[in-house]
Amino acid sequence: MKIRINDDFDLKKIIDSGQCFRPAEIERGTFRFIIGENILNITELGGNVYDVDCTSDDWERVWANYFDFGTEYKKIRLEMVDFAATKPYKDFLLKALEFGAGIRILRQDPFETLISFIISQRKNIPAIRSSIEKICQRFGRRVGDVYLFPRFEDMQSLTEKDLEGLGLAYRKDYILDALLNVSDGFLESLEELSDTELIERLKTIRGVGDKVAKCVALFAYHRINRVPVDVWIKRALEDDFGGENVFDAFGKYGGLLQQYVFYYKRPQS
DNA sequence: TCCCAGGCGATCT
DNA sequence: AGATCGCATGGG
Numbered sequence: 169m170k171i172r173i174n175d176d177f178d179l180k181k182i183i184d185s186g187q188c189f190r191p192a193e194i195e196r197g198t199f200r201f202i203i204g205e206n207i208l209n210i211t212e213l214g215g216n217v218y219d220v221d222c223t224s225d226d227w228e229r230v231w232a233n234y235f236d237f238g239t240e241y242k243k244i245r246l247e248m249v250d251f252a253a254t255k256p257y258k259d260f261l262l263k264a265l266e267f268g269a270g271i272r273i274l275r276q277d278p279f280e281t282l283i284s285f286i287i288s289q290r291k292n293i294p295a296i297r298s299s300i301e302k303i304c305q306r307f308g309r310r311v312g313d314v315y316l317f318p319r320f321e322d323m324q325s326l327t328e329k330d331l332e333g334l335g336l337a338y339r340k341d342y343i344l345d346a347l348l349n350v351s352d353g354f355l356e357s358l359e360e361l362s363d364t365e366l367i368e369r370l371k372t373i374r375g376v377g378d379k380v381a382k383c384v385a386l387f388a389y390h391r392i393n394r395v396p397v398d399v400w401i402k403r404a405l406e407d408d409f410g411g412e413n414v415f416d417a418f419g420k421y422g423g424l425l426q427q428y429v430f431y432y433k434r435p436q437s
Numbered sequence: 438t439c440c441c442a443g444g445c446g447a448t449c450t
Numbered sequence: 451a452g453a454t455c456g457c458a459t460g461g462g
Contacts (some may be wrong), residue, residue, distance in 0.1 A: 288442085290442055290443095290444055290458085290462060291443085291459080293443075294442095294460085294461055295442075295461055298460080336458090337458035377444060398442095401443080
């Protein structure tokens with residue numbers, strides 16, 4: 169099925185912006201995304217046209233939400249460009265907003281996002297991907313040549329021993345504590361909470377601090393005003409913004425701006 | 438080889 | 451409340 173997408177939509181940038189770990193460019197111009205038990209192969213045909221290997225029903229039901237087509241990213245980006253132009257650090261900001269044009273914030277699965285960002289601490293992105301892929305292969309259901317990310321039910325009775333050999337190191341305990349907490353609709357119940365309450369609840373899980381909680385809030389619960397501050401954002405704040413927290417100034421889009429800055433600041437691997 | 442990674446919890450002041 | 455430190459492992 170062919171589709172046309174007129175808004176900001178750059179698959180490679182979305183994948184390389186550090187918000188997700190499993191999606192990949194499997195052939196030149198063809199990308200694979202997975203959410204739940206849904207697998208999508210999407211190919212760039214040029215001229216804002218894409219080929220997708222799903223039904224129009226699944227596109228509307230699953231993928232339009234996942235790619236957040238209800239939000240106009242180009243419009244927001246241009247608003248941010250106008251606002252950035254009034255700032256003393258505009259040179260860096262304008263370059264970041266241009267460089268990252270096409271980035272969107274995916275609406276990802278909360279359980280996968282939580283486990284993934286617990287793993288992410290003190291790891292580089294290739295190492296994170298490696299650990300997550302091993303988890304999928306060991307505990308996830310196989311669909312063709314793809315392993316789904318395991319559901320909570322697939323992991324709930326795991327012990328520390330089951331988590332060996334996955335490159336998790338001290339994070340094993342954190343994942344086990346997350347599994348203890350994440351039951352009986354815990355993650356679903358967070359949907360209705362305010363941003364600050366959501367983050368506080370997530371931080372009750374061992375191994376979830378401010379940074380990981382904000383990543384989950386931003387990437388799974390779509391709280392696009394929450395700003396995870398990692399080493400790269402810290403560096404940008406010091407190197408490029410004179411220590412001033414620019415993200416506050418952008419208010420409700422702070423988390424989105426954070427994503428542009430992260431993508432611009434982090435060297436491409 | 439060596440450095441460092443989308444941090445966190447414990448332990449101080 | 452804020453600063454410092456150890457942490458296990460793997461990727462570049």
